[in-house]
Amino acid sequence: MKLLIDDAHIDEIKRIEDLYPIDGVTTNPTILSRVHQDPVKTLTEIREQIGKDGILFVQAVPDDAEGMVRDARAIVKAFGESTVVKIASTPQGFKAIKQLTAEGIHTCGTVVYTPLQAFLAAKSGADYVAPYINRIDNMGYDGVATAEQIQDILEVNALDCEVLAASFKNSQQVLELAQYGVGAATAAPSVIDSFVKNAAIDAAVDQFRKDFDSLAPGKTMADLLQ
Numbered sequence: 001m002k003l004l005i006d007d008a009h010i011d012e013i014k015r016i017e018d019l020y021p022i023d024g025v026t027t028n029p030t031i032l033s034r035v036h037q038d039p040v041k042t043l044t045e046i047r048e049q050i051g052k053d054g055i056l057f058v059q060a061v062p063d064d065a066e067g068m069v070r071d072a073r074a075i076v077k078a079f080g081e082s083t084v085v086k087i088a089s090t091p092q093g094f095k096a097i098k099q100l101t102a103e104g105i106h107t108c109g110t111v112v113y114t115p116l117q118a119f120l121a122a123k124s125g126a127d128y129v130a131p132y133i134n135r136i137d138n139m140g141y142d143g144v145a146t147a148e149q150i151q152d153i154l155e156v157n158a159l160d161c162e163v164l165a166a167s168f169k170n171s172q173q174v175l176e177l178a179q180y181g182v183g184a185a186t187a188a189p190s191v192i193d194s195f196v197k198n199a200a201i202d203a204a205v206d207q208f209r210k211d212f213d214s215l216a217p218g219k220t221m222a223d224l225l226q
């Protein structure tokens, strides 16, 4: 499963990318608005940070297919081949995805709340479909189950498209989808940190340090092997 950072703050992206095995960064207009600066500057900084091969997701803003296609072409031209353009999974969005697929531009059908929405985006040619796990949960449905249903639909219909599960609020939601075998998950830095936020892990690491200190105070193996 690919793991992406769902955030646009460059300091947080640097911190998370330094610590964890990260494949890229996902943004949307709301995420960009939280940085309070020109979105092109933010996206340029992110591209520089993740390198030319890191996967960067950038959303097309217009509601109509023509505008989405125009945005997508400009986004890929500015941020490179490994950029995936997020297109809202609406009727106009499906039209745009079909056009962009024909042009060889990678797309992600986003704003996915239902399995059939994902089916239409994937069948239109999207490389990814992004179900919003927590938002679906908050509507009284089961976000994880919806993503699993989408994964099944993609497999059964042999659609060349990966689930990019998004909108997570806790590590359990990510765990269940990692176990189910979805292609990718994008989560906020705090959720990624929570994968390993566990008092038992901290206590075990602390005990190992103390036990080694009882043999060679303040030393490491490298110190002893010099």
Ligand code: E4P
Residues within 6 Å of the ligand: 006, 026, 027, 028, 030, 110, 130, 132, 134, 135, 166, 167, 168, 186
């Ligand atoms: C990513 O593709 C989505 O835009 C994002 O994960 C939505 O997250 P939110 O529900 O926390 O806004």
